[in-house]
Amino acid sequence: MSLLKVRFNRWSHLFLPLSVLVILLLINLIKGVDYFKITMVNGVFYGNIPNILFGAAELVILSIGMTLVTAAACGQDISIGESGAISSAIFVQYVLNAGEVTIWTILAGFLLSCVAGMLIGAFNGTLVSYFNVQPMVATLILFLGGRSIAFIIDGKVSPILANPISNQIGTFIPGVPIQTPIILTVVFIVLVAVVLKTTNLRLYVEAVGVNPSAARLNGINPKKIIFLTFLIMGVCSAVAGFLAVNKAGRHDSVNLLKFIMMDAILAVALGGNSLAGGKFSITGSIIGAYTIEVLNRTLLRLEVNPEAIKAFKAVFIIILMVIASPVVRAFARKLLDKAKTIVTGDSVRQTGALDEAVVSMTDSSGKEE
Amino acid sequence: AAEELIRVGIVNLPPEESGYRQANVEDMSRVFSRENGYDAKQTNTADVNEQMAAAMGYIRDGVDYLLISAAHASGWDDALLAAKRAGVRVILFDRAIDTDPSNYEAALLSDMHYEGQLATDWVLNNVPEPINLILIRGQLGSAAEIGRSAPVLNAAQEGKLNLVWDGTGGDTWSLEEARKVVEAAIAAGKDFNVIYAQNDGMAQGAVQALEAAGISHGKNGKVKIIGFDFNRFALRNVQAGYWDADVQCNPRQAAQIDQWIKSGNIPAGIVYQEEIILDTDTIIDEHIENYGINPDPGKGVITR
Amino acid sequence: MGPLNRSQTKARLSNSTLLFIIAGIIFLLMYGIALISFPVSFRQFQTFFDFFNLNAALFIVTLGMCIVMIGGGIDISVGAVCGLVTMACAMLLQSGTGNVWGALFLALGIGLAFGLMHGFLIAYLEIQPFIITLAGMFLAQGLLTTLHKEPLNVTIPAFVALRRFTIEIPWLGTVNRLGVFIPCEIKPSVFVVVVLVVIYAVMMKWSRFGRNLYAVGGNRQSARMLGINVKKTIFLSYVLCGLTAGISGFVFLMTTGAGNIGNGSLYEIKAIAANVMGGIMLNGGVGNLLGAPIGTLTLLTINELIRAAGVQSNLQAIVSGLLLYLFIVLQSIVMSLRDRRKFRLALPPWLRRFREHDQEEAAN
Amino acid sequence: MRSEIILRMEGISKSFPGVRALHNVDFVLRRGEIHALMGENGAGKSTLIKILNGVYEKDAGRIILEGRPVHFKSPQDAQNMGIGTVFQEIALCPNLTVADNMFIGRSRDAVVRWKQMNEKTAEMLNSLGIPASPTQELASCSLAVQQMIAIARAVDMDCKILILDEPTSSLDEDETKKLFALMRELKSRGVGIIFITHFIDEVYEISDTITVLRNGELIGEYETAALSQIELISKMMGKALSDVAAIKKHELSQSDASVPVFAAKDLSSTAGVRPFDFTIHEGEVNGFAGLLGSGRSESVRAFFAADKVTSGEVKIKGKRAKIRTPLDAMKQGIGYLPEDRKAEGIIGELSVRDNIILALQVMKGFFKPLSRKQAEEFANQYIQLLGIKTPSIDTPIKSLSGGNQQKVILARWLLTHPMYLILDEPTRGIDVGTKVEIQKLILKLAEDGMSLTFISSEIDEMLRVCSRLIVMKDREIVGELRGANLTEQNVMHMIAQGG
């Protein structure tokens, strides 16, 4: 029992993102029971679920980076789309200039774009950690100028990436029944999980996010950690850019990953993370990212008039957040308690793990003070 | 000879807005150059206030000609009046401004509505009945979206075609959004045979969704694909029969305006540029060479 | 132990004041450089007045954002609300059923409605402000596209007369290159800006609400312990911000006279940037309200600099980013210099984040 | 004869996830009474205060104020009803001015009258001898000054009930005296005062009545005069206090000639202490004595590079060592428990476990995380060793009581097995029982060969534990005392004369 309780407590922060996701899936199911139907097309799984996994690939990756930045720097990076556009522009240029395209060309180009991403991350990170500029403002610079840079790297055109390997990265590899971007997303998530498992990244980032001066006195260099999270963010942007451009087959520096920072930040928040930094849950953010993808597609599925689609999205977000809000949950818990006392006539305080989990969540999500 | 240079202030949209815009901006910079007898400055922004501020700046500077491609079609009256008072002659290019024609000298515009009409007519003439069309709109409220949507919506209202799905990229013209729209339509089990995407990128996204779902398209396929803008890759797709048609949107107004200014013979009111539609049967290499924008992937190359 | 013999401490600059002064000085410096490098444009008074004439709405939005930011929050719906108001008012005016007053009330009403919604959800349901105001932004944009997509000029005479009303200051005017005299003009919206700046500045400095807001922004927990109604204060700050966004929408309409989808787009980002440049911090509790207009002016000066310099088209966005970068770095360097020089001023803990521990004592 | 009751709390219960902080507690306060609320760390004193203030919602019980049942939803309500409170962790706004902090949340006027406010504040500060100016930002005041301002604010409120939750923990004796004078005056005006402290002497100096809590339960209410110190302590702890006299100093066997564990020469830091020399030998416990603000903390911070070191040379066991960052110091086997627990010690949102293993983890390095099992083992071991009261090792440290937080930080450093451990005010806010435990622990550690620096604002404590005291004044070392010379008299003398 108590072991179960501990387990439950450990996962309790996922209550918010999961409940939201479940509600959305239910709505979709009500709209049509064939929602989960999966068929085979050209030897690849096809259906709503694969589409969601495919479509959310970039957002998932970006929201991982955003989670780390948010946790350590207590602010958000709003230049992630631009940074993805720049690094993928470099990737595309490399591949286009390489002559014959082999898997190694692609790999080299990818690594190069990761380096570019890290440089961008270093630029933002320097501003935030060493110059103490607030993240949202530090990254505003690239948000404003980034697409122009990408455009210039592109040679002021929109180059086409029409080689078979890119094609396979963007769609599927013959014989593999799952689209490549989905596989790559999973690989990336696993990598992140491994990094979190084998390093102290989580502890360091959380310590810095919660109390930088205490972290410093325990031998952590908060500046370096914040810088590091921006480097990681840069890599995430590069990976997202890589996926996006291979999916698209063309580098459109204007529209590539446009306005994705809003969704990424929303994903982090939906994941139950405080945007004011501190403790974080990457699992939550990933679920949050998929939730947003599901939400966007739900709106399309409900055939909402394109003019009104944003208004509906807003209403959905508000309703979901209200349901999941700490106050409403605490209130619901009280009602539940009352109901229980009436039913059992018992003292309420001996309640089980669920209530406690709710309380502890209430505490942590109400923390942003 | 510096005094003889004609001073021009150009208020334009940012080149990184699209390939079309880049071509337009570059065309302007090329034609209104010092060698050509101009002293021109160009301000590129998509923000209404910034555009107006720039226009007012040029008016204060006292340029001879003020060329405007407006981000928004309305709200320019004050600036135009100020120009008039200051003796600055205004020529609109590319984008219309919704104001009294007496407020500017001349306008050389792309007629988005005409483009939409070209495409709609093509659909009505070339797609077998019943026409089940998916409309993918660009950035809502933009001149292009409004102009290119209207003829389709009209046709649908008149019962000439069925609008089975109507989606948008919202704030963007992005490929991904277009792809999602078509995916949603497929998932909803809609039967359709035309995709009317309001720019080439969105058409590309739509095609990707079809490919993934294993639905045939193009010349011999089930679904007809129409895009806009004459990107060379799009034209190659049309040429290859991978897509079906593409509508021109001509970014090159500078030469004409230059000629007007130099000749001193500026027509009053609006002049629309000539624009064409090409389909698999009518397209030839010269078109791609001369009218296309963005790089040419080469004959026979298709984007997926 | 023995008695304390500590000297009476001197009063010193607060962070808010210091940041404000830095912002002011950097703005003046920049304007000075602009005056020297591009005299043709910047020596005309009209250039300066046009900042206000054309961007009154931005100034106003920035004020509202400033209040929320001082309270430690953020409201990214302001631009969209402003845009929605322009269109709604334009439609009302054009429909012939409403007069100018009606439009004004509609503007206030829409702003207030958004403010109330944000305030309630954020303060009383404790939902993260970013999410709620992002939803608010989507809602406003969605309502706008649903209402009316096409651009809409307002042509009813009463309104046109109102917005055409200008105050000319002939003796500040200049003659342009073409030999035409351009008088210096001030639009009525400029007065709205001035009045609002004064009202808000007074409110932040002398009203109970203003002081409470600083306390809440500085440390919410402490503010509660000190007997401040934290929720109400936060609620009011969002209501005020929404209301201000409503006003800005009306002023926008007075500036351009047209409803448009893209009106006010990216205002939220500009407002945040302007405020930070004006020395108002995103984490709350720090900043002088007068910093908001200063920051906005800085932002606008950057634009005008780029225009006057005739920067090449492809580089304009990059250059404006770089100028912003210079500004921000300069601000940060001045702040850290202050630390090194032992100005005898401790930053509050949330600003002190990475600074070496207090050095103030050294000055003793 | 006892005066009328103004406050009665009956059957108060409060649980947090996993802890029962209060169980059926009664409490009575009378007019013109100074009522000490006593108990060990985590006994529930602060929680009781917070419930009275409406910070927490009580689970059960009633509060009767002047005969009428009341229900406060927030400190604001309580304040309006005439309850002034100084909370344990100073709850002021650091970004506001001193005057603002004095008056914010109190006035019902819509308009702030700065001039009047500043004048009143200046008057108040003057009369209490607080060295601050009304227009100064609070963040620029020291902890002690902030504490005094918080007190001044509560006093100035003209309240019926004044609550002081460990106000003296960051005050020195002189300021404490001032505070007591103030309390007596308020008492004579009929104000009921609830006073929480861990200093037994203070209780006997000032209080009329004592209520003792233990483990969230009421032990009883006693007249101060009728309860002996020993009795009080045993009531608080539930057992007798181990004999303080039994604590025996660990005298160094080695001579000073042996190589010191840590030696600094001409050390100074950006914090502003004058360059000074310092050595400590294996197994030695030394202390820094001096007045508030004399630079004790600044000195030891320089050892750990907690402030940027500007000059000087450090030798560890005779070998020159470069200590630029806290991490360098940790790698050289130095540990440092900072003075300001809230700002520099705890990582509030992180669990007790993470807080305990933090320093060890950092020393092991970024790429070598402890396994979960190991971490839990370590954490549990030290929770037991120091008797940390926490519902579980996963509880965020911020929800522990103040004293228990302090113990967690202590555990953090003990876990790293440092060669030289610097403890700056480790006993602040710690209950009597634990204080003695900590003192014993220090001596035991020293016996095992660890060197320690122990700073406390209680001179007795230092005299009991330290074999050598370094006396500071005005950020300069004015002398050193050891052996038989180690008496309070001598320390005072040195402070008065030196410099």
Ligand SMILES: Nc1ncnc2c1ncn2[C@@H]1O[C@H](COP(=O)(O)OP(=O)(O)OP(=O)(O)O)[C@@H](O)[C@H]1O
């Ligand atoms: N917000 C909270 N969440 C969870 N537990 C809490 C919270 N506040 C207090 N507690 C728990 O309640 C118990 C009583 O704490 P309280 O702060 O009242 O102790 P205290 O008597 O004031 O101790 P100290 O002398 O150390 O200040 C402790 O075990 C603590 O862990």
Ligand SMILES: Nc1ncnc2c1ncn2[C@@H]1O[C@H](COP(=O)(O)OP(=O)(O)OP(=O)(O)O)[C@@H](O)[C@H]1O
């Ligand atoms: N003259 C002063 N005026 C205001 N604050 C002072 C003054 N002197 C010292 N302080 C404050 O007191 C705090 C403690 O100072 P310091 O650490 O130097 O002394 P200390 O000897 O360690 O005293 P303690 O540890 O008892 O506070 C410092 O952080 C400083 O802010």
Ligand SMILES: [Mg+2]
């Ligand atoms: Mg306590």
Ligand SMILES: [Mg+2]
């Ligand atoms: Mg100290």
